[in-house]
Amino acid sequence: MEIDKDKIDETILALLYLTLHDGCRSWKSFDWSALGRLCEKGFIFDPVGKAKSVVLTDEGLSDPSACFISSLKRNSKHGMPFGAVRELFLFGLKQAYACLFGGFLLAVMILTKYWYPLESLHRYDFIFLVAVGFQLFLLVFRFETPREALVIVVFHLVATVMELFKTADAIGSWVYPEPFVFGIGNVPLFTGFMYSAVGSYIARIWRIFEFRYTGYPAYHWAVLLVALIYINFFAHHFVPDLRWLLLGWTGLLFWRTQIHFRVDLAYRQMPLLVGWLLVAGFIWLAENIATFVNIWIYPSQAAAWNMVPLAKLSSWYLLMLLSFVLVSLVHRVEGYTVGKPKETGSGDMPSAT
Numbered sequence: 522m523e524i525d526k527d528k529i530d531e532t533i534l535a536l537l538y539l540t541l542h543d544g545c546r547s548w549k550s551f552d553w554s555a556l557g558r559l560c561e562k563g564f565i566f567d568p569v570g571k572a573k574s575v576v577l578t579d580e581g582l583s584d585p586s587a588c589f590i591s592s593l594k595r596n597s598k599h600g601m602p603f604g605a606v607r608e609l610f611l612f613g614l615k616q617a618y619a620c621l622f623g624g625f626l627l628a629v630m631i632l633t634k635y636w637y638p639l640e641s642l643h644r645y646d647f648i649f650l651v652a653v654g655f656q657l658f659l660l661v662f663r664f665e666t667p668r669e670a671l672v673i674v675v676f677h678l679v680a681t682v683m684e685l686f687k688t689a690d691a692i693g694s695w696v697y698p699e700p701f702v703f704g705i706g707n708v709p710l711f712t713g714f715m716y717s718a719v720g721s722y723i724a725r726i727w728r729i730f731e732f733r734y735t736g737y738p739a740y741h742w743a744v745l746l747v748a749l750i751y752i753n754f755f756a757h758h759f760v761p762d763l764r765w766l767l768l769g770w771t772g773l774l775f776w777r778t779q780i781h782f783r784v785d786l787a788y789r790q791m792p793l794l795v796g797w798l799l800v801a802g803f804i805w806l807a808e809n810i811a812t813f814v815n816i817w818i819y820p821s822q823a824a825a826w827n828m829v830p831l832a833k834l835s836s837w838y839l840l841m842l843l844s845f846v847l848v849s850l851v852h853r854v855e856g857y858t859v860g861k862p863k864e865t866g867s868g869d870m871p872s873a874t
Contacts, residue, residue, distance in 0.1 A: 530558050534581060537565070538611075542574075542728050545582060549575040550663035573663060608785045615784065619726040621664065623718030625655055627807055634814035645701035649711035656714075668851045669724040673717040675847055679751070680716035684708040686755055695817050715811075719804065719840070723848045730784065733857030734793070736777035740854070746770060747846040750839045764835055771842060781857040788857065797845065801837040805829065808837070 533555045537547040549556060549568050556568040556575065564581035617624070629651055633644050656673065659665035687694040688707040701709040726732075746767070753763050771794070778793040809829050812818055821827065 526555075526558065529555055530562070534559060534564055537575065537577060538582070541577070542731060545577050546574040547577065548573060548663050548666075573666075612784045615729050616726070619722050619729055621725075622655065622659065622721045623807070626652060626714060626718055627810065630811060630814050630816050643699065643701050645697065645699055645709040645711055646703045649701075649703045649709065649714070652711055652714040665721070665725070666728070669721060669728075672720045672724045672848055672851050673714075675850075676717040676720040676844070677713035679843075679847070680713050681705065681708065683751075683754055684712050692758060693820065695819050697817050698815060712817075715816075716844075719844050720848060722800075723844055724851060727848060727852045730782035732852075733781040733788070733855050735779045735781065735790075735857050736775075737854055737856070738774045738778070740849075742774055743846050743849075746774060747843045750843050753839075764839060767839060768835060771839075779857075790857075797838060797841045798834075801834055801841045804837045804841070805831075805834050808833070 529552075533551050536551070537549075537559075541547050549572075553568070556565065559565045559581070560567055563578055565578060566576045568575045626648075629648055633647065637644050637647070639647060656665075656670070660667070660670055685706050685708055686692060688696060690707070697707065697709055697712070703710040749763070750767055753767060757763065775794050776792075779790045780793045780796050781788045781790045783789070812822055812829060813826055818826075819829070
């Protein structure tokens with residue numbers, strides 16, 4: 522069967538467009554012969570060089586994939602503008618790409634619950650090894666940047682300390698009911714990847730959507746807030762829980778912060794507090810799936826599984842804030858102005874124009 526190289530080129534061009542950053546650059550983790558053909562066709566500049574990214578030409582930016590766009594045109598109904606359909610399509614694709622690590626990990630958890638034939642290797646240990654292997658795959662094939670890998674390491678350290686405390690026999694906030702070899706105390710090592718999946722998502726989505734901000738508070742206040750949030754995760758077992766005060770402070774600190782993101786050509790915006798709530802909601806759904814497939818269980822689920830209470834959203838919301846500020850140590854917070862973006866994070870609060 523003859524291979525249709527034009528179809529391959531169209532698909533790769535669409536994937537390059539999907540991972541755009543800095544307006545016209547994309548990671549060149551694709552077949553070199555296909556990149557060479559795209560260069561000859563005038564869609565990208567010469568990909569040969571030390572840079573890890575390739576630059577799309579004006580023609581490549583204006584027509585990222587004829588096959589995808591034609592399909593969108595055919596399926597645009599009820600008078601909905603084609604641009605809106607295309608933007609919605611790209612939004613879904615980019616979100617899926619950002620969730621690559623977390624989605625893969627959740628899929629492995631579900632699959633191994635219902636089909637796991639390896640008697641010589643505990644299920645938790647298998648999940649850990651697969652997570653390590655997939656992380657190396659993402660790095661080797663440049664689906665993930667070294668900066669994003671650094672985020673994962675930081676999240677491992679922060680999460681492992683909290684997990685060791687929360688699963689201690691004297692605390693027992695939750696338990697991991699299955700046996701394992703790769704672990705510390707009551708904590709299997711794969712758990713660090715669950716938290717890292719959140720950090721990986723934020724780091725990737727930050728880059729893919731080229732986040733910019735207005736009304737961002739002074740950076741030292743954000744760091745102080747998340748430090749208190751992290752301390753409260755431990756301290757509320759011994760002193761009154763301050764989470765509602767911390768949530769209130771979060772609202773006061775970030776109530777005017779807008780996040781600006783680019784799906785296609787134009788920037789969109791939404792309140793940062795709302796964005797955190799949406800992501801926290803998806804994490805809560807993933808948590809229900811994970812407890813259902815016996816990854817971990819809460820004391821209330823020991824006899825029989827039941828849904829995690831909605832009140833747990835407050836914890837995930839605070840975790841989202843903690844995760845966001847940790848990622849901001851790697852990705853600089855940049856202000857949004859009409860025209861050229863402006864770096865912030867040292868206390869300035871640029872106004873939207």
